[in-house]
Amino acid sequence: NNNLQKAIDLASKAAQEDKAKNYEEALRLYQHAVQYFLHVIKYEAQGDKAKQSIRAKCAEYLDRAEKLKEYLKKKETTPAKPV
Amino acid sequence: TKADTISDEDIERQLKALGMD
Numbered sequence: 001n002n003n004l005q006k007a008i009d010l011a012s013k014a015a016q017e018d019k020a021k022n023y024e025e026a027l028r029l030y031q032h033a034v035q036y037f038l039h040v041i042k043y044e045a046q047g048d049k050a051k052q053s054i055r056a057k058c059a060e061y062l063d064r065a066e067k068l069k070e071y072l073k074k075k076e077t078t079p080a081k082p083v
Numbered sequence: 084t085k086a087d088t089i090s091d092e093d094i095e096r097q098l099k100a101l102g103m104d
Contacts, residue, residue, distance in 0.1 A: 031101055038094055052087075059089040062097045069101060 003044060007036035011061060023068045030065035034058045 014029030037058050041051050 027101075031098065034094065034098055038091065038098070041091060055089050055091070055094060056087060058094045062094065062101065065101055066097070 003036050004040045007033050007040060010036060011057070014061070018064070018068070023072055027065050027068040027072065030061045030068070034061050034065075 010029050010033035014026050014033055017023075017026035017029060037054050040046065041054055046054070
């Protein structure tokens with residue numbers, strides 16, 4: 001259950017950073033968490049219901065990560081307003 | 084909903100897409 005716990009921890013940290021508006025860090029952590037969750041689904045025996053539940057969580061995290069990525073990309077290309 | 088029916092391949096694909104810039 002080590003990898004599952006690791007995945008949960010990462011997802012939890014990601015949500016914290018997200019809340020704190022540290023979007024770059026949150027994005028990185030969301031990606032990491034999904035990677036671990038995927039490993040658990042593929043290589044560590046879980047019941048079908050548990051697997052689908054994990055997949056649904058991954059979908060949520062991936063959606064959120066995509067939004068953060070878009071936001072960060074826009075931020076990069078928007079020139080800073082002159083003072 | 085998408086979250087209910089997502090598959091491992093979908094997850095992998097999205098993850099890869101996120102990783103690329």
